[in-house]
Amino acid sequence: MKMMKWALLGGAALAVTATAARADDLGALKAQIEALQTRVSQLEAQPQAAMPSGYSLMAIRDGQGTYEGIAPERYGDRVRDDSGFTLSVLPTADAAPVAEVSVSGEIRTALIYSDFDVDNDDNLDVANRGRIFIRGKSDTAVGEVGGYFRLEASGGGNFSDYDESVNMNKAYGWWKFAPEWELMAGYNDNTGALQTSYDWLVTSIPIATVGPSNPNNEQFRLTYASGPLSFAISLEDSDSTAFIDADDDGDLDVIDGVDTSDLPNAQAYLMYSSDTFTAQLVGLLQDDDWGDNFDWAIGGGATIGIADSFTFLAAAVVGEGTSSYANNLAPVSADEEFWGGSIGVIANLSEDTRIELGVGYEDYDLAGETLGFNGGVFWDPVSQVTLGVGATYLDRDDAFDIDDGDIEVLDDSLQVYFGTWLRFP
Structure with missing residues (x-):
């Protein structure tokens, strides 16, 4: 009996002790909760970091943003998707969709051998070009609005000593006012450019390309795109050109x-x-104050890809008067008829090695004829680095040009180069 009594008394004492311990734990937890609530109240009372009106978060990431509305660009001018960095402003639930700004850069340097220069002597020189690309977009209540700027400084080679000045090499904006319609306004590749030509699809080589080319131009362009089909129409600044004109006495003047x-x-x-x-068709119509009523051009071409390894390309243009397709030759009379074309193949030998081979021809009634051959090999060990080597040979027949008001006879020429393309950040 005594043993049972002492056992009951011991159990009761243990229960009382445990209850007291739990009461102490609950008291401590209650104190911690009160202290945490006090800290939260203090944080809420502090001034918040300033953010743009309507936005809740800003982010930075590697690579480019999503720019589906950007105008077509020649292969050598395109910014790689993993190049540079992008600043994004993320909206709150009741604000407009995301706005983005992407920044990237490129330095191109080449060692160039030319069998000509201003004194008709062989020349071995180093040429350099630096570019900064900035583009951005923002969705608004009336559609996506975006802009593109390209700053460039270049020199050396067969052009001049290095020029420290920086030019706005391209500058345009776009307004995607409907899902399939876009208005582009600014300074960009002209709308009638042959996007299937060798000159358009070749890497940004530092020497002459072959076949018809195209200029950058001030313009308003309206584009429609639905699936694989697209068309565009534009109003653009008229050609700025040089040509030979006969005065009333029959003397030839250079305009x-x-x-x-x-x-x-x-x-x-x-x-x-x-x-x-x-497949592409292009056309151009231009009033002419110096010759016949109108200058014109019509052209087209196609590319065919075989798997991911080979792309075959061809393009041609015929016209009168306009210099919008001049490359190695240009009109030397106000109403000069011309035609030109190019064919080529681009072969991806491996994931990081690309070969380009092309032939181009330009034929002007007065300015002569040029047959050009180009080839190059390019290696991309990483996306930020490209190494390339190549050459262009131009075979000219009775060809001449107007240079700073003087008539210049053009001889056959050969250029060979080794180049690097370094992209950052």
């Missing part, structure tokens, strides 16, 4: 750096583009 017309020209293209096949 240099004049606008062909006081009115803008009209350009357009129609294009079908899929993963393996692209």
Whole structure:
């Protein structure tokens, strides 16, 4: 009996002790909760970091943003998706969608051998070009609005000593006012550019390309795109050209750096583009204050891809008067008829090695003829670095040009280069 009594008394004492311990734990937990609530109240009372009105978060990431509305660009001018960095402003639930700004850069340097220069002597020189690309977009209540700027400084090679000045090499904006419609305004590749030509699809080599080319131009462009089909029409600044003119006495005068017309020209293209096949038609019509009533051009071309390894390309243009397709030759009379074309193949030998081979021809009634051959090999060990080597040979026949008001006879020429393309950050 005594043993049972002492056991009951011991159990009761243990229960009382445990209850007291739990009461102490609950008291401590209650004190911690009160202290945490006090700290939260203090944090809420502190002033918040300033953010743009309507936004809740800003972020930075590697690579480019999503710019589906950007105008077509030649291969050598395109910014790689993993290049540079992008600043994004993320919205709150009741604000407009995301706004983005992307920044990237490129330094291109080349060792160039040319069998000509201003004194018709062989020349071995180093040329350099630096570029900074800035583009951004923001969705608004009336559609996406975006802009693109390209700053460039370049020199050396066969051009001049290095120029420390920086030019706004491209500058345009776009307004995607409907899902399939876009208005582009600014300074960019002209609308009538042959996007299937060798000159358009070749890497940004530091020497002459072959076949017809195209200029950058001030313009308003309206584009429609739905699936693989797209077309565009634009009003663009008229050609600035140089040509030979006969005065009333029959003497030849050089008219240099004049606008062909006081009115803008009209350009357009129609294009079908899929993963393996692209076909394009282009056209240009321009008033002419110096010759016949109108200058004109019409052209087209196609590319065909075989798997991911080979792309075959061809393009041609015929016209009168306009210098919008001049490359190694240009019109030397106000109404000069011309035609030109190019064919080529681009072969991806491996994931990081690309070969380009092309032939181009330009034929002007007065300025002569040029047959050009180009080839190059390019290696990308990483996306930020490209090494390339290549050459261009131009075979000219009775060819001449107007240079700073003087008539210059053009001889056959050979250029060979080794180049580096370094992209950052």
